[in-house]
Each structure stands twice: as structure tokens, then as C-alpha cells.
Amino acid sequence: GNSVTQMEGPVTLSEEAFLTINCTYTATGYPSLFWYVQYPGEGLQLLLKATKADDKGSNKGFEATYRKETTSFHLEKGSVQVSDSAVYFCALSTSGTYKYIFGTGTRLKVLA
Amino acid sequence: GAVVSQHPSRVICKSGTSVKIECRSLDFQATTMFWYRQFPKQSLMLMATSNEGSKATYEQGVEKDKFLINHASLTLSTLTVTSAHPEDSSFYICSARPRRDLEETQYFGPGTRLLVL
Numbered sequence: 086g087n088s089v090t091q092m093e094g095p096v097t098l099s100e101e102a103f104l105t106i107n108c109t110y111t112a113t114g115y116p117s118l119f120w121y122v123q124y125p126g127e128g129l130q131l132l133l134k135a136t137k138a139d140d141k142g143s144n145k146g147f148e149a150t151y152r153k154e155t156t157s158f159h160l161e162k163g164s165v166q167v168s169d170s171a172v173y174f175c176a177l178s179t180s181g182t183y184k185y186i187f188g189t190g191t192r193l194k195v196l197a
Numbered sequence: 198g199a200v201v202s203q204h205p206s207r208v209i210c211k212s213g214t215s216v217k218i219e220c221r222s223l224d225f226q227a228t229t230m231f232w233y234r235q236f237p238k239q240s241l242m243l244m245a246t247s248n249e250g251s252k253a254t255y256e257q258g259v260e261k262d263k264f265l266i267n268h269a270s271l272t273l274s275t276l277t278v279t280s281a282h283p284e285d286s287s288f289y290i291c292s293a294r295p296r297r298d299l300e301e302t303q304y305f306g307p308g309t310r311l312l313v314l
Contacts, residue, residue: 117301128203128290129241129305174240178301183229183294185303187240 087112091175091188098165098195106160106191108149108175116177118142118151118158119185123172132160132173165195200224201293203306210281211314218276218309220291226271227293231303232264235288247274271296281313 092107110116117136121129133142138153149160158175175188200223210216220230229248233241245266247253253266263285265277274293278285288310292303 128308183301189240
């Protein structure tokens, strides 16, 4: 079946450090891929998305590239800030079902 | 654009009572709305999918008589937790898929924290 695997957290970084959160997926067909961010006590906010192979999603300094050959969608940011502290969820949606499958989430803590 | 609201944001109720949570898409029409449950420090678990004007589709293991879902219009879906018990305490999040979105993006509400005493 379809699934999403994220690296386990928590991830603790110093401000201005480089961030990578790994995400790999298993899916039939050609899924759309998403990164969502959840701040404490809040719902999920769409961070970025990619709908086909080699697409790069980007937003607020975050980037992720849809790699079909490695079935990955790793999230990166060149210089994190304290305000980036949150839980990040990778998700996929397979065409036609409109249902999301979420990864377990990765908690990021950025220290000043 | 693509704002989804939930009401209430937080509710405390006594065991045995019913609680209704509203999910509204404020600036778009939603063909489909989804209801999720999230336990502390865990991922989201899809409970059900609701389409406007039709019965909700529940995921395996979710009691449809316990969690009543109504999707009365293209901008409103409600989740009613009937005869709530302490084990129903959780964070409930809805999402909505825009009517014309061909990319399957879901927009999430801010969540409702339910505490059953």
C-alpha cells in the first residue's frame, strides 16, 4: 500500500544552520507530494507542494524536489530561524482518491 | 485565500454529552472535506471523508454512529461526537479541498481541542 516515511525527530539546530528533513514514499501511480508545518496548538499549514517528477516546491526559504527515481521529497532550508520551530509533516495524495497519507511528523527545534 | 475555520477552538464537556464541531471554508467552495484526529505528538489519522450532499465515508475502525458527519453545503461540514467519553479527548482537525483544485491540495482548519471529563 501507499506510505510515507519521515526521519525521526526531534531535530535540534542552531539558528542559521542548514536543515534537511528526509521523506521517502511508496505509492502506485503518480502521487502529489506535500510538506505541511504545524506550529504548537495549531492546525496544519501548507508549506509547499510538487505534483510531478522533478518539480521543485519552494516557500519561505524551504525547498523540496520530487525525485521519482529515489521516491523522495526531502525538505531543505539553507538557514533556519527560531521561528521555524514546529512539526513538519510530509504527505502524499494519490490521483483520484484525494486522501492524504501523512508521515509521522518531524519536530524541529531551533535554538538562538 | 483558501482559509478554513473551525469552531469552537477548544471545548470541555462532561462524559455522556454530545459535542458539535463546525468546519467552514471561508473563501472557497469545498467539494470534499476531511476530518482527522491527532493524538499528542503523533501524526494525523483520517477519520472520514465528506462530500457535499452525500453520506460521509468512514475509515476502517471509526464508528460512524459515534462520529456523526454532516456536509450540508459547499462551505460547511460538522462533526458531532455523540455521548462523548474521556477516550474521545483529542485534537480534531478538518480540511477542505477546493471545488476546482486539480492538484488535490487540502487546506486545514486550526483544529479543535476536545477534553471530555
